[in-house]
Amino acid sequence: EAKKNGRGRYQVFAGDMDDLLLRKRKVEAELRKALDGDGGIKLAYQPVFAVDGHRILGAEALIRWGHEVHGALPAGQFIAIAEERGLIGELGKWALTEACRFAVTTELPWIAVNISPVQLRDAGFAALVASVLSETGLDPGRLQLETTEGVLLEHNDTISSVIATLRESGVRIVLDDFGTGYSSLSYLRRQSIDKLKIDRSFVRLLDEDESARAIVKTLIELAQALRVEVTAEGVETDGQKALLVGMGCRQLQGYLLSPPLEPSQLLALPGVSHAKPERSAVRA
Ligand code: C2E
Ligand code: MG
Ligand code: MG
Ligand code: MG
Numbered sequence: 499e500a501k502k503n504g505r506g507r508y509q510v511f512a513g514d515m516d517d518l519l520l521r522k523r524k525v526e527a528e529l530r531k532a533l534d535g536d537g538g539i540k541l542a543y544q545p546v547f548a549v550d551g552h553r554i555l556g557a558e559a560l561i562r563w564g565h566e567v568h569g570a571l572p573a574g575q576f577i578a579i580a581e582e583r584g585l586i587g588e589l590g591k592w593a594l595t596e597a598c599r600f601a602v603t604t605e606l607p608w609i610a611v612n613i614s615p616v617q618l619r620d621a622g623f624a625a626l627v628a629s630v631l632s633e634t635g636l637d638p639g640r641l642q643l644e645t646t647e648g649v650l651l652e653h654n655d656t657i658s659s660v661i662a663t664l665r666e667s668g669v670r671i672v673l674d675d676f677g678t679g680y681s682s683l684s685y686l687r688r689q690s691i692d693k694l695k696i697d698r699s700f701v702r703l704l705d706e707d708e709s710a711r712a713i714v715k716t717l718i719e720l721a722q723a724l725r726v727e728v729t730a731e732g733v734e735t736d737g738q739k740a741l742l743v744g745m746g747c748r749q750l751q752g753y754l755l756s757p758p759l760e761p762s763q764l765l766a767l768p769g770v771s772h773a774k775p776e777r778s779a780v781r782a
Contacts, residue, residue: 521571521579522579522582525571525579525580525583526585528563529583529588529589532589532592533588533589538564539562539564539592540562541559541593541596541597542559542561542562542758543558543560543758543764544751544758545557545751545759545770546558546610546729546749546750546751547750547755547756549739549742549749550748553769554607554767554768554770555608555749556607556610557610557764557770558609558611558612558751559609559610559611560573560612560758561576561577561589561612563576577589581614581616586614587616590614590616591626591630593611594611594627595630597609597611598641599634600761601640602634603772604765605769605771605772606770608640608641608642609640609641610642610643610672611641611642612645613643613644613645615648618649618657619649619652619654619657620656620660621656624659624667627643627667631667631669637668638667638668638669639670642670642671643664643670643671644695645672646675646678647674647675647676647678647685650685650689651685658688658689661689661690665690665692670693671692672692672695673691673693674695674697675697675731676694676695676697677696677713686724693727693728693729694717694726694729695729695730696714696718696729696730697731697732698731700713701732701734701742702732702734702738704738704741704742705737705738711741714730714742714745715745718745718746719746727749728747728748729749729750730742730747730749730750730751730752731751732751733750733751733752734752734753736754738752738754739754
């Protein structure tokens with residue numbers, strides 16, 4: 499009996515290992531296909547709203563693995579595999595190009611693209627962004643690049659000069675998931691950035707947790723003192739929204755306002771699509 503259990507466990511373990519390897523290989527294969535333009539990987543777009551009157555300020559591009567049959571692999575894990583396999587540079591370039599190409603066809607004030615730390619450590623990254631912008635015709639002022647604060651903690655001259663070059667060209671730099679994992683804020687003094695996004699782990703607790711409220715209030719005040727914009731991500735309830743607005747947060751993103759959308763769904767929202775007379779007539 500014990501032997502049978504042991505063998506069973508072994509098989510489960512082996513199965514898991516195979517599954518993991520299989521998934522990694524599939525991700526790699528999907529990536530290669532996506533980079534060849536087969537549509538297996540897509541971008542969803544989650545709008546960011548102004549607190550006043552649900553005006554759309556811009557949208558964040560979020561990578562999606564199109565083939566649901568393979569099982570849902572969260573974007574985070576998927577990115578981690580791309581980083582591990584040395585494919586993040588190519589994937590990142592694809593996402594950036596795709597998002598810029600889309601943004602140019604819309605009236606969105608800006609598009610935000612998530613950037614891996616691996617990309618920011620590449621001295622050629624600013625030049626890559628410049629070439630994608632000129633290829634797609636997107637105004638640099640309409641591009642925001644989101645990165646996590648960890649990368650700014652690295653005392654790395656390449657990263658600093660890449661960020662400086664990008665900002666000089668008009669591209670905005672956004673600190674994503676702000677407030678998580680790191681205790682040092684000194685990089686905020688060393689490194690100029692344009693926007694902070696308060697991590698949803700704090701937003702989620704706003705309704706019930708007094709210390710989360712204190713932290714969020716402090717983060718918003720910090721952004722105001724540094725004269726940088728601030729967005730709250732992961733807003734799911736009216737209570738959270740009311741608290742954030744009361745604390746002076748002007749930009750909100752989250753399921754309460756809108757989940758990530760297909761491009762066509764985003765274009766159907768007011769103020770996103772170019773006003774083409776014949777199209778409005780059909781829709782009306
Ligand atoms: P992120 O940039 O912080 O994106 C926010 C994540 O929260 C997204 O998950 C989004 O779908 C989800 N979300 C939005 N609103 C809500 C809400 O109200 N409640 C909850 N519970 N979740 C919400 P997603 O799409 O799975 O992406 C996860 C992470 O993967 C992103 O976190 C980002 O760091 C990374 N990522 C996504 N796309 C890319 C990409 O093109 N390149 C890179 N390097 N990373 C990406
Ligand atoms: Mg983001
Ligand atoms: Mg975020
Ligand atoms: Mg996050």
